[in-house]
Amino acid sequence: MARKSILVVDDEKPQRDILQEILTSAGYDVTSAASGEAAMKFAKERSFDLALTDLKMTGMDGIELLQQLLALDSSIIVILLTAHGTIDSAKDALRRGAFDYLQKPFDRERLLQTIKRALGTLDKIDVEIISASPKMEAVKKMILKVARSSSTVLIRGESGTGKELIARAIHNQSPRSSEMFQAVNCAAINENLLESELFGHEKGSFTGAHADKKGLFEVADRGTLFLDEIAELDVGMQAKLLRALQERRIRRVGGSHELPIDVRVVAATNRDLRAMVGDGR
Template sequence: MKEKVLIVEDDINTLNGLAEILEEEQFVITKARNASQALSAIRKKPFNVVLMDYLLPDQNGLDVSRQILEELPDTKIIMMTAFGTVKNAVEAMKMGIYDYLTKPINLDELLIIIRRAIQEQRLISENIDLKSKLTDTYRFENIVGVSGKMQEVFQKVMKVAGSDATVLLRGESGTGKELIARAIHYQSKRRDKPLVEVNCASIPENLLESELFGHEKGAFTGAHKLKKGKFEVADGGTLFLDEIGELPLSLQVKLLRVLQEKRFNRVGGIDNIQVEVRVIAATNADLEKRMEEGLFREDLYYRLNVIPIRIPPLRERVEDIGPLTDHFIRKYAAKNNRTIQGITEEALKIMMAYNWPGNVRELENAIENAVVMCEGDYITPQDLPAYLQGPPMVDSPLLKIVMEQGDLSYREKLEACEREIIRMALAETNNNKTRAAKKLGFTLRTLRNKVKKYNL
C-alpha cells in the first residue's frame, strides 16, 4: 500500500513542485493551500505524513498542527518555513511535530525524513499489533481446560492478575506453568511493560548472578562493558523465574533482598539499583523437601509463596485430554496446511488411556507427530507415535479410565464421559448435528448447547 502525504503550502509553485517530486517517489499526494483545506482533507482520510508550511493565509502552521495531532496523534508532521529560528523549532518539537525544515527545502533531506517518519510509524503500528496478538494469545479463554480443576486455576489466576502480589506456580514439567505466567502478565496492568523470562536451571551458576542482576564494566574477566540484568530490563513489568528450586543458595540471599527492598547491586558495583518488578516464580521441585535438606531458604520460600497456584498434571484432569487434542489438531493442521477433521474413536481411546507423564507438552508433541503422519481426514491409531500404540491402551474403555480418577467428582466424571460420547457421535456423522442428535436421543437445540458447553 502506498503511503499518503498531505502537502499544506500556500505558494502554488512550491506546492506543485513538491507534489511532483513526491509522486515520482511513489507517494500518494493530496494538496491543500490553506488551513481550512488541510483540516477538511485530513478529516476525510488519514495521512502518514503532513508537510506543513509555517505561514498560511488563514492560520499559522503550528495551530493547524496542534489540531491535527489532537485528532490524529499518530500523524507525522514535518514543518516547513522560510523563517527558521531556534525558538520556533523548539516550540514545534515540544508540541509533537516530527521534524522542522527551513526553506529552500533540501529535497534529499526531505525524502530521508519522510521515509524515516513512515518507518517509525510502521514499527509503532507493528508493535501495537504484536502486543494485541500477545494479549489475545494469552487470554484465559485461550488456555484449554474444561475440567473443574483447571477452572479453579483460571479463577485464581484472574484474581491474581489484578494485583502485584508475588505468585508461585507449582506443577510437574509440561503442565503449562509458563503459559499461566504469561496469562497473568498480559491480563495485568503491567501488560504494556516487559515480561522477562529466566530459566534458573539452564544458566550456569557462575553466569546466573550477572544474568539476573547485571554487572559493571571490569567486574570480572570478559566484562568489557556494563550490562543490565534481567531485573533492570523487567523494571515496571514482570520477571518470570522458572525452575526457581534450582537457584543456588548464594543467589537466594540476593533475590530475597530484591523482593524485600526492591533494590540490588550489579556484580562489581556499589550503587543501589532501585526497581519495581512483579515476580512470578515456578517450580516442579518439592521446595519443602529442599528446605529440609538445607538447599532452599525458608525466608525466601515464604516471600515467594504469597499466592501459590498448583497446576494439576494431565492424568488428574482426564476430561481435558479431548479438548486439548482438538486444539492441537487444529493448530498443527493449520501449520502444516492439512485438512484434518479430527480423531477417530479408537485413536481417542488410546489418548484417554495413556498416563501422560510429560503432561500437556507430551500430548502436544504426540498430536503434532500424528498430524504429520496422517494421510486421511481423521487421525487413526496408526498415525499416533509408536509408544502409544500398545494393546493395553487400545483396550481400555473410556468409562473405566474416568472412574479410576478418584479425585474427580461424579459430576466431573459424568461430564467427561458425556463430552466424549457426543464427540464420537459427531465424528461418526461427519459433524452432521441433526444426525448426531438423533443418534444421541437429543433435540438439535440440546446438542448445540452441549457442543458449545464442551467447546467441541
C-alpha cells in the first residue's frame, strides 16, 4: 500500500515552501496549511498518512493541533518541528501521542529518514497483517504508535478477528522485538494453576511442586507477555495481576521475597469489560 500523503503545517511561508519542495521532490503528495486552524479543515475533508507541524505557531500551536488531530483520528502519525528552546514541550508531545520530533535546524536527509521510518514501519506491519480497509489502516497506525511505548495495552475484538496478530505486531515493532513474545490463554488454564503459571512457584509450595519453577512473567522478562482472554481471570487473580503491573515485581507461589520484572503486557478480550465491572466481576 502506497503511503504518500503528508499534511505540512507552519505559519511561516518560507518554511512551508522549503518543506513542500523537499517532500514533493521525494515523491510525496503534500498539502500545506498556514495555521493549525487551516490544518484541521484539511484533516476533516480528507485523511493523511502523516502530519508534519511546527510546534510554535501563532493561534493554535503544535500541541493543541496534535490534540485536535488525535481527537479526530487517534491513529494519526504526527511529527513535530521544534527549536532548541522548546525541546521539553516536544517531549511532552511524545507523551501525548506524537510519533517523533525534529529539532531545528534540520537537514533534508534527517527529515526524510524520520518520515520514511514512520511510513516504512507501516509497510512492515502490512506483511504481518494483510488488509486494505480504512479501519485496519487506522489499527496499523495505532500499532506503530503504541509499539514505541512501554505502556500496557488492551486489545478488544470478537473471536477470530486477529487480536494475537495485533499483539505480535506490537511486539515486533517495539524496542523489545529481539526478546521473547510469550502468549497464554487465561481461559485455557485451571484457575488453581494459573497463579503458578503466571508467577511461578517455589519447591514444596504445594503437592507436586518438586522443584522451583519460573512463571511466565519471569520467562518473558525484557520481552512481551500476551494475556489472551484476560476477562476470564477471577477477582483475586485480577488483584495480583494489577499489583504486578503497578509495582513491576512479583512473588512466586510459596515464595518469601519479591522479584523485579521488566515485562510489557498486552492483553486481549472479546468481552465487554465495562459491563463486567458494572456487574462486580
